[in-house]
Amino acid sequence: MLRVLKAAAVGLALVASAGVASAQNLLDDIIKRGTINVGISLGTPPFGLTNDKMEPDGYDVGLAKLIARDLGVKLNVVDTVASNRIPNLTSGKIDIAISSFSVTPERAKAIAFTNTVYVDQQVFLTSKDSTLTSLADLKGKKIGVTRSTTNDIAVTKRAVEGTLIQRYDDDASTSQALLAGQVEGIVTSGGLAAAFIQRNPNLAVKFVVASAPMSIGLRRNEADFMHWLNTAIFMAWTTGEIQELQKKWMGTVNTSLPTF
Amino acid sequence: MFQTFSFNHVLFLAQAGLWTLLLSCMALFGGAIFGALIMLARISLYAPLRFIAKAYIYVIQGTPLLVLLFIAYFGLAFAGYDVPALVAAGFAFTLYAAAFLGEIWRGSIEAIGKGQWEGAAAIGLNWPKTMRFVIVPQAVRVAIPPTVGFFVQLVKNTALASIIGFVELTRAGQIVANATYQPLSVYMTVAAMYFVICSCLSFVSRRLDEKFQNNGVHQPIT
Numbered sequence: 001m002l003r004v005l006k007a008a009a010v011g012l013a014l015v016a017s018a019g020v021a022s023a024q025n026l027l028d029d030i031i032k033r034g035t036i037n038v039g040i041s042l043g044t045p046p047f048g049l050t051n052d053k054m055e056p057d058g059y060d061v062g063l064a065k066l067i068a069r070d071l072g073v074k075l076n077v078v079d080t081v082a083s084n085r086i087p088n089l090t091s092g093k094i095d096i097a098i099s100s101f102s103v104t105p106e107r108a109k110a111i112a113f114t115n116t117v118y119v120d121q122q123v124f125l126t127s128k129d130s131t132l133t134s135l136a137d138l139k140g141k142k143i144g145v146t147r148s149t150t151n152d153i154a155v156t157k158r159a160v161e162g163t164l165i166q167r168y169d170d171d172a173s174t175s176q177a178l179l180a181g182q183v184e185g186i187v188t189s190g191g192l193a194a195a196f197i198q199r200n201p202n203l204a205v206k207f208v209v210a211s212a213p214m215s216i217g218l219r220r221n222e223a224d225f226m227h228w229l230n231t232a233i234f235m236a237w238t239t240g241e242i243q244e245l246q247k248k249w250m251g252t253v254n255t256s257l258p259t260f
Numbered sequence: 261m262f263q264t265f266s267f268n269h270v271l272f273l274a275q276a277g278l279w280t281l282l283l284s285c286m287a288l289f290g291g292a293i294f295g296a297l298i299m300l301a302r303i304s305l306y307a308p309l310r311f312i313a314k315a316y317i318y319v320i321q322g323t324p325l326l327v328l329l330f331i332a333y334f335g336l337a338f339a340g341y342d343v344p345a346l347v348a349a350g351f352a353f354t355l356y357a358a359a360f361l362g363e364i365w366r367g368s369i370e371a372i373g374k375g376q377w378e379g380a381a382a383i384g385l386n387w388p389k390t391m392r393f394v395i396v397p398q399a400v401r402v403a404i405p406p407t408v409g410f411f412v413q414l415v416k417n418t419a420l421a422s423i424i425g426f427v428e429l430t431r432a433g434q435i436v437a438n439a440t441y442q443p444l445s446v447y448m449t450v451a452a453m454y455f456v457i458c459s460c461l462s463f464v465s466r467r468l469d470e471k472f473q474n475n476g477v478h479q480p481i482t
Binding site for chain 2: 079090
């Protein structure tokens with residue numbers, strides 16, 4: 001019985017690895033295929049959203065368009081919620097994820113990150129007249145954050161004991177919770193906070209929780225494609241196209257993009 | 261950067277509503293066909309068949325729908341099969357609906373009094389004929405309300421398919437809410453669309469109910 005089980009397990013593993021390893025060289029495959037599948041969350045402004053023509057737009061989409069253009073292939077945007085970025089990558093549903101994807105060593109065990117494409121700040125957004133100005137003030141207070149985002153990771157790690165963290169599935173729900181008064185404040189990306197304050201002038205950023213370099217995620221063991229992506233990012237930065245996108249969507253421009 | 265909620269958005273939502281409708285239909289028909297097989301296996305005279313059906317129902321009813329969706333989408337991808345989100349979702353919903361419908365229908369069959377079986381046997385009907393002419397026509401009437409109730413639930417559960425990247429009504433609502441930051445009006449529109457789909461189902465069920473009340477089906481003797 002045990003031997004049968006073992007054989008079945010080995011068989012299953014072989015089938016699984018065959019499925020994933022069928023792509024010999026992703027870079028060549030994408031060029032041959034003529035399309036690149038990019039995972040982007042379309043519910044995360046200003047990174048991913050839909051414009052008034054109901055087409056994908058935003059910083060991440062702009063970046064994806066640059067990459068598709070440089071590859072000479074068509075862009076296929078796959079709507080990917082934050083918690084599905086890694087499964088979508090590892091299962092081969094998407095080629096790369098450009099989805100406000102913050103770099104963490106934990107994530108890098110499962111997937112690979114390119115050089116940085118944007119350095120974001122995770123800020124605490126609350127009402128203008130709130131007296132909460134540091135993490136220590138949040139003890140016993142209910143705060144909101146979007147699940148599985150680096151905002152979530154950052155605040156979960158740094159929050160003092162007794163902070164009540166409420167997790168929501170997307171940024172609209174998180175910000176809605178703030179507006180509805182269900183939470184005292186939310187931890188969100190600086191880019192989103194800036195856009196949000198424009199819309200609701202009675203909100204304000206009280207302090208910075210952490211800073212988060214974001215990059216493009218791809219499957220591990222794709223050194224060739226990784227190198228190509230880094231080259232494309234480097235060139236888009238050199239020509240000023242990345243800065244243009246940052247100015248358009250974030251309102252600010254990074255002084256430099258960290259590389260590793 | 262943010263837009264005002266406009267007719268364009270409503271069109272986008274309506275389009276997503278069609279996907280919800282399509283997924284619901286896949287779940288309803290797939291679930292009904294497979295559920296009928298499960299029900300038959302569950303009341304079968306052969307013990308192994310009964311056991312398989314029972315185990316199937318036990319496993320599926322004990323698994324969250326979300327996990328089924330994950331397995332259908334990512335699990336198959338890891339096994340080397342690239343299935344589109346619609347197929348994976350339709351598959352997961354079929355498995356899910358079959359387990360519940362199989363149980364609902366078994367209950368309806370068993371609700372028919374023993375006397376009906378004995379009566380059918382007394383006039384020399386075999387098992388398929390007993391089912392077809394005596395038991396099922398009566399059981400259908402018992403089964404309609406819970407079946408429609410489950411179908412309506414199923415339509416609303418299709419919202420879960422957004423987790424595997426399927427842009428149906430709820431996910432479209434999220435996307436529009438994130439583009440407009442007017443979630444209240446967006447979700448009201450979404451709710452209205454779900455209401456239309458579900459009330460159509462309820463309407464059909466009421467008509468069916470009336471039809472089966474009036475077409476001279478014998479009342480069960482209990």
